[in-house]
Amino acid sequence: MRVLVTGAAGFVGASVVRRLVADGHEVGALVRPGSLRWRLDRVEPLTVIECDLSDREALGRALAGWKPQTCIHLAWYAVPGKYLDARENLDCLAVSLQLLEQLAAVGCGRVVMTGTCAEYDTDQGYLRESSPTRPATLYAAAKLSLMMTSAIRAGQLGIGFSWARLFYLYGPYEDPRRMVPSLIRSLLERKPFKASSGQQIRDYLHVEDVAGALCALAIAPADGTFNVCSGEPVKVRDLMTALARLAGHADLVGFGELPDRAWEPAFICGDSSRLRAATGWGPSYELEAGLRQTLDWWASRPRT
DSSP states (O other): OEEEEETTTSHHHHHHHHHHHHTTOEEEEEEOTTOOOGGGTTOOSOEEEEOOTTOHHHHHHHHHHHOOSEEEEOOOOOOTTTGGGOTHHHHHHHHHHHHHHHHHHTTOOEEEEEEEGGGBOTTSSEEOTTSOBOOOSHHHHHHHHHHHHHHHHHHHHTOEEEEEEEOEEEOTTOOTTSHHHHHHHHHHTTOOEEOOOOOOEEEEEEHHHHHHHHHHHHHTTOOEEEEESOOOEEEHHHHHHHHHHHHTOGGGEETTSSOOOTTSOSBOEEOOHHHHHHHOOOOSOOHHHHHHHHHHHHHTSOOO
């Protein structure tokens, strides 16, 4: 199958590309001009399509030339510490809707787009696709808006459409400014790491399992909204403690040295049974094994 992946140079996108290539699909990796592509090093065979989604004419030419059968759309503004209420979310919403129209124009028959667990009202306990939504940030609101509009528009265009709500991710190639790689780097450098109480409960899934779920939705095919999550609640403190123990530096994590953020929900965990039933997908990594693999990956990289 000819699959276009937008945001292909990103954390999730590169993992999706690697999975699709390994499974024998013909993959087009759409990347912004000038973007860093180190996550795609040595991935082949691969067609790299250099184009900015906001350049409608260039995008139209690229799509007409490559003619994807399916698209997994991951491109979005995601700079750590900035993305939640950034105006760029509105730009991403606009170009995503434009992309859907242009994909339909070249005969693409299926689109998978990604949302976030933050679309939900997170005071509802275990989150299911039928749970109420209540986005509290511009990022989550823009994602929910895209889902609601695209689901209807895709139906009008005769395109299969899946919306994948991602929960908490970790794994190799993650932005080093995020929590798990930031902790790992401190542990590998034997530096103290300041943390909050860590009493928050979250649902973590290895990025390779996320990629597997997105690919399953693209190939199955399966329409509608799906939670992409482990379904296993874990205390952030327990995750951090496990990483510190695996690294051999359990004494370096200073729990309670940073205040808990008042706006953070105490409990976020999803139910992925709908995804499993529709596609046969299931996680391949248990949490500790995934953390060990991630730690080993970071340990193998040069210090920067």
